[in-house]
Amino acid sequence: MSLVTVYSPRKSARLTYVLNWLLTDVLNLDYRLTDNENELLNLDCFLAYGKQFEGSISIPDCGLLWEDNITEHEVLTGEWKKTPTLYPASSDYSVPFDFFSAIFFLITRYEEYFPHTPDKHGRYPAQLSLLYQHGFLKRPLVDEWIFEFYSLLKENKINAYLNSFSYQPTYDIDIAYSYKHKGFVRTLGAVTKDILQGNFKNLKSRMSVMQEKHTDPYDAFDWLQETHKALHLAPRYFVLASLKVTPFDKNISPLHPKMQKLIRGFAHEGSIGLHPSYFSTEEKIFFEEKATLENITQQIIHHSRQHYIRLCLPKTYQQLLERGILEDWSMGYGSLLGFRAGTGRSFFWYDLKNEMPTELKIHPFCFMDSTAHFEEKLSQDAAFKVLQEMKFILEKTQSTLVTVFHNFSLGSDPQWNGWKEAYSNFLKSLRK
Secondary structure (H helix, E strand, O other): OEEEEOOOOOOHHHHHHHHHHHHHHHHHEEEEEEEHHHHHHOOEEEEOOOOOOOEEEEEEEOHHHHHHHHOOOOOOOEEEEEEEEOOOOEOOOOEOHHHHHHHHHOOOHHHHOOOOOOOOOOOOOHHOOHHHOOOOOOOOHHHHHHHHHHHHHOOOOOOOOOOOOEEEEEEOOOOOOOOOOOHHHHHHHHHHHHHHOHHHHHHHHHHHOOOOOOOOOOOOHHHHHHHHHHOOOOOOEEEEEOOOOOOOOOOOOOOHHHHHHHHHHHOOOOOEOOOOOOOOOOOOHHHHHHHHHHHHOOOOOOOEEOOOOOOOOHHHHHHHHHOOOOOEEOOOOOOOOOOOOOOOEEEEEEEEEOEEEEEEEEEEEEEHHHHHHHOOOOOOOHHHHHHHHHHHHHHHHEEEEEEEEEEOOOOOOOHOOOHHHHHHHHHHHOOO
């Protein structure tokens, strides 16, 4: 790695956290942080935070990185090279906004610690976010800033390096089958409901599947496996392994032999993560589900994504760390498409309550099929247009795209007509 010197009149855990992620993890640079101006003599170029020097790449300081508490405050917006910014400052600086504080504000989800009323699922409302309110949610602003900063470093002969764009397909397996393997009581109840509601079309479809004349409408698993193999993709599956059916957890029991076979197939094809059930905030339930999945796969489960994206900071992440989860894939909104943390790149969670970085790695996602279809009410064409637009920016900024799909959107369920074909075309376009 090339070495770059960073000058700052002060030091803090917040500043070190940002520099470690930005310079080391993203830009593949080694760095030396100093508050001694004498060490800057004879350097061809260096980064200067909060002060301007001749020959430096200067970045203003708004004060956020020196605080050791969470303070609700107004965040102003500006512009740099036609890209919206946060914490703007004088154009005399090489970078005319507090780039480091802006990154910190977004990837720590600082604003989610402000007083607010959670939605019906106990989640931070996406509509309260600064990115949504300014119309920036579908843009990975952090990645756009990083790419411009990377160009600035190269102009000043600092040999930074950005990794290539990458794509990670992920799938939440909430309900593996629409009709099959649900047991006598659940099936009888569903049949009775179809009859009482006069839904004879659905009843006919159910009977056809139960008699094995047709494939279950949620069964897209063989197609997914073939598609991944043909396109050399490594999928990641998050399995809802609730041992009890609830109004929010309607999965097939993980104890069912057919479900266990399916789960083992996921583990063989790609990677497995836990999709903690709606009520898994209770420690006993979480560990029962995790142990069940580990027993089936004969693997230790270190990855998870919250069911219903029930992410509440800092409680959820503290619980995940305590329960042996090292990588979480919940950083997105269940109600809106876009970049919750302003980036597609992974990062380690910074615990604002305890003012320290943690070992929990966060993988943001920007697109989920159910959000596009049920929440934003987008047609299949409109949804994939949004996805293509986000992919374009992530490719340009050499970032990472993580999508969330469900098996039910890629099967033969009539309400998802066209989604399977559109997703197939999207995956092929990535290959090009």
